[in-house]
Amino acid sequence: xxxxxxxxxxxxxxxxxxxxxxxxxxxxxxxxxxxxxxxxxxxxxxxxxxxxxxxxxxxxxxxxxxxxxxxxxxxxxxxxxxxxxxxxxxxxxxxxxxxxxxxxxxxxxxxxxxxxxxxxxxxxxxxxxxxxxxxxxxxxxxxxxxxxxxxxxxxxxxxxxxxxxxxxxxxxxxxxxxxxxxxxxxxxxxxxxxxxxxxxxxxxxxxxxxxxxxxxxxxxxxxxxxxxxxxxxxxxxxxxxxxxxxxxxxxxxxxxxxxxxxxxxxxxxxxxxxxxxxxxxxxxxxxxxxxxxxxxxx
Amino acid sequence: xxxxxxxxxxxxxxxxxxxxxxxxxxxxxxxxxxxxxxxxxxxxxxxxxxxxxxxxxxxxxxxxxxxxxxxxxxxxxxxxxxxxxxxxxxxxxxxxxxxxxxxxxxxxxxxxxxxxxxxx
Numbered sequence: 374x375x376x377x378x379x380x381x382x383x384x385x386x387x388x389x390x391x392x393x394x395x396x397x398x399x400x401x402x403x404x405x406x407x408x409x410x411x412x413x414x415x416x417x418x419x420x421x422x423x424x425x426x427x428x429x430x431x432x433x434x435x436x437x438x439x440x441x442x443x444x445x446x447x448x449x450x451x452x453x454x455x456x457x458x459x460x461x462x463x464x465x466x467x468x469x470x471x472x473x474x475x476x477x478x479x480x481x482x483x484x485x486x487x488x489x490x491x492x493x494x495x496x497x498x499x500x501x502x503x504x505x506x507x508x509x510x511x512x513x514x515x516x517x518x519x520x521x522x523x524x525x526x527x528x529x530x531x532x533x534x535x536x537x538x539x540x541x542x543x544x545x546x547x548x549x550x551x552x553x554x555x556x557x558x559x560x561x562x563x564x565x566x567x568x569x570x571x572x573x574x575x576x577x578x579x580x581x582x583x584x585x586x587x588x589x590x591x592x593x594x595x596x597x598x599x600x601x602x603x604x605x606x607x608x609x610x611x612x613x614x615x616x617x618x619x620x621x622x623x624x625x626x627x628x629x630x631x632x633x634x635x636x637x638x639x640x641x642x643x644x645x646x647x648x649x650x651x652x653x654x655x656x657x658x659x660x661x662x663x664x665x666x667x668x669x670x671x
Numbered sequence: 672x673x674x675x676x677x678x679x680x681x682x683x684x685x686x687x688x689x690x691x692x693x694x695x696x697x698x699x700x701x702x703x704x705x706x707x708x709x710x711x712x713x714x715x716x717x718x719x720x721x722x723x724x725x726x727x728x729x730x731x732x733x734x735x736x737x738x739x740x741x742x743x744x745x746x747x748x749x750x751x752x753x754x755x756x757x758x759x760x761x762x763x764x765x766x767x768x769x770x771x772x773x774x775x776x777x778x779x780x781x782x783x784x785x786x787x788x789x790x791x
Contacts, residue, residue: 428777432754536775587683601683607726608775611753618755626726626753628680 374534375505376401376466377542377649379481382488389475398540400469408437411455412447422446431535434528434612462505507531514543514646521661525570526646528613529657536605537585537650544647544654551639552658556594558603558631559638559658559667562610564617564624566662570610572602573638574655581651596633603629632667640665673789674700676716678709678735679724679751684774688722688751691781706730710738713746720788722772724751725759733762740767747788 380397383389389397409423418426418441426440433440438452447455467478476484489499494513501509507530511523526546533541557573572579577594579602584591587601606629614624641663645656658665675697679685689699700716703709706723707730713721721739725732732750739746750768752760760771769788772781 425779428779431775432773432777434754588687589683597682600681604681604683604774607681607753611755611774614753614755615757616755618757623758624755625759626756628726628728 374507374510374540374542375463375502376469377540378502378510379463379466379485379488381542381649383484386484386487388484393473393475396473397466397469397475400473401466404465404469404472408452408455408459411458412441412451415455415458417451417455418446431532431608432612434531434616461503463503507534511543515546516548516644519661521566522644522659524616525568525609525613525659525661526644526657528616529570529609529646529659530648532605532609532612533582533648533650536608537582541648541650544649546644546646548642548644550642551637552643552645552656553637554635554656556599556631556633557635557638557656557667558599558606558629559665560603560606560610560629561627561664562614562624563627564614564622567664568610568613568624569640569643569658569660569663569665570606571638571658571665571667572606572655573635573658574653578653578655581653582655585651594633596631599631599633603631630667632669634669635667637668638665639668672696672698673719673785674698674716675785676701676703676709676712676718676721678703678706678712678721678727678732680705680727681724684724684751687776688781691776691778692785694778695782695785697785706732706735706738709735710742713739714742720747720749720785722749722751723768725756725763726753733759733766736763736766736768747791749784749788 380394384394412418413420413423429440441447442449467481470476498513511527554573555575559571562568579594583598583601586605591598610626617624638658640660643658643660643665645658648655648657677685677688685702700718701712703712705727723732748768749770750763751772753774770784772784
């Protein structure tokens, strides 16, 4: 996530080109190896066991290492040693920049100071960003300090990272009563408090999300594509409901609703978190404690 | 190999499951788009096994499960659910569901669960 955030900043500033940004993503994938691959390469896990843990991540919303320990494939000590070998995401981003001779780590650090100043971030905020941990990064983009909204947004971000785009990154979230959109899906979850969340976009913004999650090449954001978006919401809300049930809160999911002709999503109050997914911006909309609805008129 | 009926309101979900089941050598003999439709299709095609999504419009999975079990007490039904639906899972067990599969689908889990229920 840090590489997408900083990479896009450098791109916006004209310090790297779009082609260099794409090369950078590919180079970083080479530099930053997934934990499961390192575990297999080190002979600590079999390929099938690593694949099983990857699949379980989609339904358990937990880090690879935690599941591998739970399943007794790895010990906690082995996970810590593997994490050290995997290295820090920011440093591997810097390494990829150097490998491609785009800039040195010293130059990158200078641009990071500009980024920090422009975004009014503290040193501690920058450390959170460099951690590449969704749980530490997300609060920097949220307008309110609410555990429930952070839990839901974190569940959504991690699920999208696993099932749609590992390089998804957030934009500044805001609170509103109405969010303009042309198409999207929402799902109501009954509970105390109730939750409604949705994904909405304009034009073909949701196309990549639908195609990747639905494992189908949709040609446009039609009802079939939005059905796939609804299923993604169903997975996010299911994981959120499970985390809430561990706190003694029971939740009941309703079938997702979707429409190709939205004017806006509106309600008493909602939090809109823009997510940059595969080059498109999709609004992830959350309302906790009140209902939001799809409205046909703008 | 078994004749399987898929009941789910989501086209995406039906398509993913169909592909996994066919890859495992099963025959998908029908698809229902809600609980009511699923119940009618069950009576028409008399499948070896039904996969039944819990969260559906018109009739939800639990209501459809009760109707199917009332029609044929020996029906083998696997409930499909998102994570976090513990209470509904317990209700479904009480109503005679054989097993659960949690979305998003894990191919291996789908194959093993179906094998287990068919062997029972």
